[in-house]
Amino acid sequence: MRAHEAGALHGDIGNRGPAWLRSPEDVNALVPQLWPRTVVRTDEGVLEVGGVSVTDLAAEHGTPAYFLDEDDLRARCRDFKEAFADADVYYAGKSFLCKAVVRIVDEEGLFLDVCSGGELAVALAAGFPAERLGFHGNNKSVSELRRALDAGVGRIILDSFHEIDRLTELAREAGKRPAVLIRVTVGVEAHTHEFIATAHEDQKFGFSLAGGAAFEAATRVLDDGVLDLRGLHSHIGSQIFDTSGFEVAARRVLGLQAQIRDARGVELAELDLGGGFGIAYTTQDDPSPASDLAKRINKIVDAECQAESLQRPKLSIEPGRAVVGPAVFTLYEVGTVKNVDGIRTYVSVDGGMSDNIRTALYDASYSATLAGRASTEPPILARVVGKHCESGDIVVKDEFLPADVQPGDLVAVPGTGAYCRSMASNYNHVPRPPVVAVRDGASRVIVRRETEDDLLALDVG
Numbered sequence: 071m072r073a074h075e076a077g078a079l080h081g082d083i084g085n086r087g088p089a090w091l092r093s094p095e096d097v098n099a100l101v102p103q104l105w106p107r108t109v110v111r112t113d114e115g116v117l118e119v120g121g122v123s124v125t126d127l128a129a130e131h132g133t134p135a136y137f138l139d140e141d142d143l144r145a146r147c148r149d150f151k152e153a154f155a156d157a158d159v160y161y162a163g164k165s166f167l168c169k170a171v172v173r174i175v176d177e178e179g180l181f182l183d184v185c186s187g188g189e190l191a192v193a194l195a196a197g198f199p200a201e202r203l204g205f206h207g208n209n210k211s212v213s214e215l216r217r218a219l220d221a222g223v224g225r226i227i228l229d230s231f232h233e234i235d236r237l238t239e240l241a242r243e244a245g246k247r248p249a250v251l252i253r254v255t256v257g258v259e260a261h262t263h264e265f266i267a268t269a270h271e272d273q274k275f276g277f278s279l280a281g282g283a284a285f286e287a288a289t290r291v292l293d294d295g296v297l298d299l300r301g302l303h304s305h306i307g308s309q310i311f312d313t314s315g316f317e318v319a320a321r322r323v324l325g326l327q328a329q330i331r332d333a334r335g336v337e338l339a340e341l342d343l344g345g346g347f348g349i350a351y352t353t354q355d356d357p358s359p360a361s362d363l364a365k366r367i368n369k370i371v372d373a374e375c376q377a378e379s380l381q382r383p384k385l386s387i388e389p390g391r392a393v394v395g396p397a398v399f400t401l402y403e404v405g406t407v408k409n410v411d412g413i414r415t416y417v418s419v420d421g422g423m424s425d426n427i428r429t430a431l432y433d434a435s436y437s438a439t440l441a442g443r444a445s446t447e448p449p450i451l452a453r454v455v456g457k458h459c460e461s462g463d464i465v466v467k468d469e470f471l472p473a474d475v476q477p478g479d480l481v482a483v484p485g486t487g488a489y490c491r492s493m494a495s496n497y498n499h500v501p502r503p504p505v506v507a508v509r510d511g512a513s514r515v516i517v518r519r520e521t522e523d524d525l526l527a528l529d530v531g
């Protein structure tokens with residue numbers, strides 16, 4: 071049930087790749103938990119998603135491109151909504167946001183968490199009901215907060231004393247009483263990459279529980295009486311498999327809830343335990359289904375409320391990666407193949423770190439498969455790399471691909487729905503790929519391909 075983000079990039083041992091990576095019996099086989107649910111390999115050996123072949127999709131939309139299995143995304147929204155039936159499920163827009171996804175999230179009855187003025191703009195432009203929005207961020211500007219107030223955003227998650235002062239003043243001016251949560255740093259070391267762990271003391275988010283800042287923030291908001299304090303929030307990190315971190319977080323936040331009750335006679339009605347649920351990127355990952363996560367987290371919350379004699383607060387969660395991550399794969403075309411004797415084969419594709427920064431940034435592990443055809447050749451250890459002028463421009467560190475992989479081949483990388491397009495860049499002036507939704511035998515562009523003209527349009531010098 072565990073995954074370790076830190077791959078064996080620097081420690082791999084020659085032509086065998088990391089210990090967990092097994093040479094597959096059948097190099098064409100698809101590992102079910104890695105792919106969106108409508109993806110199949112046809113008898114002709116071509117991958118299909120939503121009833122459309124990747125060769126047709128590549129012909130129509132080009133490569134590189136992100137392909138979103140719309141039925142898969144909707145099913146994951148439903149899985150979380152049904153599993154956490156008594157909770158408000160916020161889709162974390164930071165994982166991937168565009169108007170089409172906002173509408174799907176709305177239609178599936180989820181809430182939406184945004185963390186910048188830009189994400190708020192996308193949500194409102196897609197007509198998402200503001201009362202079902204949560205607004206996050208460790209440094210929300212006055213204008214962002216004013217826009218959130220004007221729009222009537224449902225929950226603003228406070229992250230600093232400066233923000234309390236800023237929002238209190240804006241609310242007084244506007245004669246409004248926005249509902250807020252206080253983000254608590256619970257001091258949990260989440261078992262994940264340091265850059266996506268967010269609840270240990272030495273990081274930028276939230277009010278420290280151990281240091282007393284969280285209690286002080288709550289009493290300050292209650293004293294002012296301008297902001298409507300609904301509850302507490304905690305987000306311990308991302309790509310987490312081990313729910314013990316959520317257990318500690320729930321215990322500590324509910325402990326603070328009891329402390330506030332005892333000190334102020336106020337029993338806060340809400341508890342938001344954030345997101346962070348891990349997904350499968352490789353065969354070493356074994357994520358828990360939403361139903362299991364819900365059972366465990368509800369059990370934890372019930373036990374802690376009993377221990378503290380607290381009314382059970384209304385629970386919220388904020389999954390991003392686990393909702394959109396597995397619903398998307400990236401399709402690339404192979405440009406060059408280079409064998410480094412005795413070590414591995416480098417397969418260069420027409421994208422790279424500009425469309426998927428996670429391998430370079432977090433040493434993330436990914437998988438890949440030949441998508442436009444099947445092969446009878448034996449597997450070889452390959453590294454799928456990008457076209458950028460950067461040796462760290464790696465998409466898939468270690469994967470077995472057929473020995474006859476060649477220029478012109480299509481290669482698909484699953485699990486790229488989260489933190490790929492949303493973190494994409496124009497490094498080396500490479501335009502960002504489109505996002506194409508596929509369903510019932512049809513495809514539609516939901517984010518169009520960026521062009522060099524788009525980049526030049528910004529270049530006004």
Ligand SMILES: Cc1ncc(COP(=O)(O)O)c(C=O)c1O
Nearest residue numbers: 162305308345346388389390391
């Ligand atoms: C406050 C908050 N909520 C939710 C999320 C979503 O996390 P994940 O995509 O891992 O579910 C994040 C991610 O960083 C976050 O910072």
